[in-house]
Structures are given as C-alpha cells and as structure tokens.
Amino acid sequence: MKTTKKRCILVIEDSELNIVTLTNILSPDHDVIVARDGYDGIAMAQKECPDVILLDIVMPKMDGFKVITAL
Numbered sequence: 001m002k003t004t005k006k007r008c009i010l011v012i013e014d015s016e017l018n019i020v021t022l023t024n025i026l027s028p029d030h031d032v033i034v035a036r037d038g039y040d041g042i043a044m045a046q047k048e049c050p051d052v053i054l055l056d057i058v059m060p061k062m063d064g065f066k067v068i069t070a071l
Contacts, residue, residue: 006031010050012041012067014059022054038062042070 008031013019019034026032033048035041039062045053053071057064 007051008033008048010035010041010044010048010053012036012038012044012053012059012064013056015056018056038064038067038070041067045071 006029009026010033011019011022011026012035013022014036019036023032023034033044033050035044038059041053041055044050055064055067062070
C-alpha cells in the first residue's frame with residue numbers, strides 16, 4: 001500500500017481566529033504549522049522548509065513584506 005506524505009503549510013498569522021479557521025480547513029489534508037509573528041515565521045521556515053507559506057501582511061513587530069524580504 002502506497003502512503004503519501006502530507007504537504008507542509010506554514011501559516012504566519014497573528015489573528016487567532018484566522019489561525020483556527022485556516023488550521024481547520026487545511027489540516028485534514030496537510031501538515032499545518034503556525035507562527036504568530038514574523039520572527040518566529042522566519043525561524044520556522046528555515047527549520048521546517050514548508051511546501052507553502054500563507055503569510056499575513058499586516059502584523060506587529062515584523063510585517064509580511066519584511067518577512068518575505070528576509071526569506
């Protein structure tokens with residue numbers, strides 16, 4: 001029997017409601033990891049090497065544009 005590895009999605013988001021919603025929608029078919037700010041998102045992206053990153057643009061500390069530039 002062939003098993004397929006779930007794709008990893010990194011969600012970088014500061015809104016708890018959006019985190020819960022995205023996790024509920026995506027988690028049945030994907031491994032979802034969450035970072036709540038840009039700094040943690042960069043660290044997780046470097047450590048986990050996700051297949052896709054869903055990135056909030058408006059966040060405190062480090063906005064999404066600075067995260068993309070750093071990545």
